[in-house]
Amino acid sequence: MDPLFLRTRVGSFEVNLLQDGFYRLDGGAMFGVVPKVVWEKRYPADELNRIRLGLDSLLVRAPGALVLIEAGIGSALGEKEIQMFAVEQPHPLPERLEAIGVKPEDIDHVVLTHLNFDHIGHCTRRLPGGTFVPTFPKARYHVQKEEMDFALAPPRRLRASYPLDAIRPVEEAGLWVLHEGPAEVVPGIRLLPTGGHTPGHQVVLVESGGETLVFWGDLVPTSRHLDPGYGMAYDLFPLRVLEQRGALVGRGADEGWIHTFPHEPEMHFLRVKRGKKYFETEPIEPA
Numbered sequence: 001m002d003p004l005f006l007r008t009r010v011g012s013f014e015v016n017l018l019q020d021g022f023y024r025l026d027g028g029a030m031f032g033v034v035p036k037v038v039w040e041k042r043y044p045a046d047e048l049n050r051i052r053l054g055l056d057s058l059l060v061r062a063p064g065a066l067v068l069i070e071a072g073i074g075s076a077l078g079e080k081e082i083q084m085f086a087v088e089q090p091h092p093l094p095e096r097l098e099a100i101g102v103k104p105e106d107i108d109h110v111v112l113t114h115l116n117f118d119h120i121g122h123c124t125r126r127l128p129g130g131t132f133v134p135t136f137p138k139a140r141y142h143v144q145k146e147e148m149d150f151a152l153a154p155p156r157r158l159r160a161s162y163p164l165d166a167i168r169p170v171e172e173a174g175l176w177v178l179h180e181g182p183a184e185v186v187p188g189i190r191l192l193p194t195g196g197h198t199p200g201h202q203v204v205l206v207e208s209g210g211e212t213l214v215f216w217g218d219l220v221p222t223s224r225h226l227d228p229g230y231g232m233a234y235d236l237f238p239l240r241v242l243e244q245r246g247a248l249v250g251r252g253a254d255e256g257w258i259h260t261f262p263h264e265p266e267m268h269f270l271r272v273k274r275g276k277k278y279f280e281t282e283p284i285e286p287a
């Protein structure tokens, strides 16, 4: 199944779930200490032990503002990376937006949970001559300052995770908005710093008419990670993930939030409730 988008409503906001495509990561790295015999039942591994994951973004139509949350893996990866991550991209994010009548210059805000390569790919696009320019020329791009500081000077081993071609041209155009702590992008779209996966990671809350939707970023990359035992080996601060995830997912279950994830392989808006063991999910019928 490859739907162009799913749609739901959050109060007076309309929210589209859009997929930049799929990629594959090592199943062991995705599920940390959880044994393969447990995770492979739901996420079958290929011959290279990789599992197929989504690359999801949200488009929120708030009153007077179009807000894109997360910018996918992009279209600028080299052949080697495309092979390594088995990137499948029948319709990159800008095409998905176009299919629902949204042009790049229509986007007012781009919100990023963090600055890893698989979340910021379409922040910029490559011109035929090879230079990169912001994909969304009229947008303000939002991230935590702590994340930006880390992305610009990461430890050597992590450098490949922070592609500067997706960051610098936005800076040169003066489009970054660097937040220091919780913030509101437009009324009803709130940023909540969590750290954990990366130093300045944040989750995004969309609130309208008494309803709340959360985009988890890599604090909860797939619905399977709602279970607190499922940490990723990619998490830079695992204990922080455990603590933040435990508190926020519990709150989301108790308050009836709609849950969305960046790497869920199948597109769903989910409700989460407390179950016998941890949490149980149930898909919401798209609007």
Ligand SMILES: [Zn+2]
Residues within 6 Å of the ligand: 116, 118, 119, 218, 221, 262, 263
């Ligand atoms: Zn990710």
